[in-house]
Amino acid sequence: MYTLDDLLFLMARLRSPQGCPWDQLQTFSSIVPHTLEEVYEVIDALEREDWPHLKDELGDLLFQVVFYAQLADEAELFRFTDIIDQLVAKLIRRHPHVFPDGQLYTDQQQPSIDPAQVNQRWEMIKQQERGERQQHSVLDEVPQALPALNRAAKLQKRAANVGFDWADTEGVLDKIEEEIAELRQAIRGGRHSEVLDEAGDLLFAQVNLCRHLKLDPEQALRSTNRKFERRFRYVETQVNQQRGDFSTYSLEELDAFWNQAKQRETADEH
Template sequence: MRYTLDDLIRLMDALRDPETGCPWDLQQTFASIVPHTLEEAYEVADCIEREDWEHLRDELGDLLFQVVFYARLADEQKGFDLHVIIDQLVAKLIRRHPHVFPEGTLDRCGGDAVAVAQVNSNWEAIKQQERDAKARGGILDDVPLNLPGLSRAAKLQRRAARVGFDWPDVGGVLDKIEEEIGELRQALAQGDDDNAREEIGDLLFAQVNLARHLDIDPEQALRNTNAKFERRFGHVEAQVRANEQDWEQLSLEQLDIWWDEAKAHGL
């Protein structure tokens, strides 16, 4: 026997029961759960990056539990429940995939063959129609504030690019990066910490723009570099221990030699 989605909903109901539920779960609100949701999403991404399929099952379950929790809270406030969430999700995905559901229902699937680029174009056009229908106003209004900084920068740039506010080619972005580096150097030379902080932000934003033009996910690229740094620094640390020396006894030149060894070993 396997538990089902209905069993998970029953479990959530029990946890939130005012008389017999779990004290911790009863204290939670929409806002208090958000940090846990973000953490679970990152743990899912981490398992995928490490190809840890066994633990991925657990992490996906934890992420699903977050959705069920939010649905329960909304139901308690007479807003909506999990069934409404699923209904709206299915309707939205049918609407956004007219090449798969040409009649707008699940009853008949399949349509004319379409290229991925056309799918992406149609997807964005439909999403824009949905935003217009919501009368949200500005083009950037519904870009989530809680996205990681690099991801949000890329999303803001993609949204602006759709209305033509974009560099025509990579060359313009590279020039902008060099301009931002010059402005950062000037701020540092002037000892202007506030301006330096702003220029660093501008430089990062321009670098995200370069990644977007090269069709590279900046968040993923940085995560890969973080992992590479950890591997190489781990080699340096191992050499320090193997030589039975303290970090303070070693020159930067010696540490760089071990760093280069790590690079040569493909770490």
């Protein structure tokens, strides 16, 4: 079977003067869209539990990492081995309950520790690392390119780690109701900029609620997207099988098809 060394050789070959013209033209910035696409394809395969496809998509994602490493090597920034070395060192440092002496291959019996304690230690170590890099804010290093829902959750989590957070979900629910009232007022005022601002505040508060409920907002919305798609496709099927045109149906009739789709899903679950 081919190995990681074979993959690294292949990448270097693709970028060589005798390699692939497309690969030769690529830069760090030009392959970013492909990287994002591969990440979402991995997530899609995971959510569908399509394990053979997942293996293929993970390979495509790994190729993106190898591509960046090759570009960095050519620019004399770092090599693939440097990525591995830094990653292993960081994971050893962040798992002192597994590697108490900081050595990878030391065989030692460790006391049991629950996941909550692991997570708490992980965050403490990360904060120490940020301090050593002389950051100016706990919000530093939250990537600007993250999807907005994910970035909102990370910003809120960073703030919560230093005590800036609601005490419980009731406080967040109250905040959501407050934001809804402010959004209603902005809509009545008719100023687009105010409506945009208040709509964003409402979304931000809803992300906060998901975080307090231990839910991933991106995953929650993706689940709702799939549910909407499923039910709307059922509505389309009913329309096509009967009159064949949405314009001949009232909203009430279309909503009846929607409710049928919901009932079918409930019946399937039982």
